Amino acid sequence: MGWERRKKILFRIKIFKRVKIRKIEDKKVEYFYNRWKEFYGKEEAQRIVDILNSPQKRTIATSILKKTDSEIIGSLREKGFELKPTDIRNAYFIEYEPFATASTLEYLSGYFTIQAVTSLIPPNSFDYDESLKEKRVIDAAASPGIKTIQMAIKMGNSGMIMAIEKSTKRLPQLLANISRMGIKNTIVINKDARRIESIKTDFDYGIIDAPCTGTGIRWKKEKRTKEKSRVDVERLSKLQKEMLESVWKKIKNGGSIIYSVCSLEPEEGEKQIDRFIKNHYNEIQLETIPIAIGQSGDKINTKIENIDEIAKTRRILPSETTDGFFVAKIRKEIR
């Protein structure tokens, strides 16, 4: 067989394989699309699919530990970066970057972190007062460390954050980020957050940005989303439930947890918290999230028992500037 003919056959096999893969992926997307139609309505579901296929704006969040906000932003603007303030203090959308933001000396020197704006919601959901500098905080699924870092900055690099990360593969990113940002108040534990009973202390605050299906993340960024199915929703919501229960036991009376997922599935968000309220009705108080992004959690079309409490959570649907996200602030008040 001649080389040209061989090339043509190989090309056809390649095309065939590609088509086959795309079909499987579309089926998965269809599964989630049908769910979103039910929870958010047909129009919204179509908009979500379109948005998840488009690029997303990233944000930088400056650190006051090394420079002032205006010094950092001024220095980047001098280099030609176009930045626009977000609803979160010290966070800016990158509107234009003349070259990779991560290669600037400002980034390498630990003046800011780069992330989706939604990642900044959990640490900014805690009230700020001077006593925060003496608190103990547990971050239950810490890598890549954005929430740990932003919380450490908020705490003035004082107090203590215990950053728990189960995956050894994900540890280098966490460690590189906390080192680059000059974080001093953090202890990193390589452990499953569901097995922390041996840690002999209680915490004032907990951050659980739980492992999730990631269905609210752009498909370009999170290719695995297209591989997720019903089984994953069930498996991960079980894991989240166990994580919540485990961390909850370690929270002091009067303390609180910020629970979040970048998933659009209510089993991982609204329903997860609804169930949690039911199981802990005599020791729970939900608090409103002090950030005006997204809508209240009760707008979703699914069966919720504690609707007044779920109204205090926030559901963020994917948009030009945000990923899909769910966040709840749960206060422990043993009655």
Add this chain to the structure above:
Amino acid sequence: MNITLASENEYTIIFDQLESLISKENIDNLTKHYKVLINRSEKRKSVYMVTEEIFKQYQELFTTEESRKDLYWIGERIGFLMKEKLLIGIEGLSVLGELFTEKIILKEKNATKFLYGRDVIIQENTSKYTKETIKLIQDEKGRTLGLGKLVYNEKGEIFKVKNVVDLGKYLRGEKTLFGN
């Protein structure tokens, strides 16, 4: 991991070496405000500087070898202890950077080259520098770029700054620097 307080011998090795880079006053400040912990589970042992506040937590929570099993990182790592020598890492610059006695300022083009991990040629009067020690490398705005060593030619004149470590490593070597 088995992270414990530095032994007297390790402490001496670390601070003897730092004394050649940092003023006596700054060394006193460091020893006053930080405790030094060592990770004994690694071939190249990580050296951590830990504030009094975090050290108190360490004393409370990690008293036994069993409790330290999952402890992976504490406070700020300044580098590694290897064959009785302290190798300062890029992550150490956040604690030590500003304290270095000798600093070399690089012009814009050289600063960029240095950040890409390259050695750079410099032309300046070099009599003010001590020969052997590691120096802090900064750009013209006084921003730290990394650590370098001066390389001399046969006539004893400096001809280049050898890149020991630079901040660009955060992009280039995340896994090798922070993996296990």
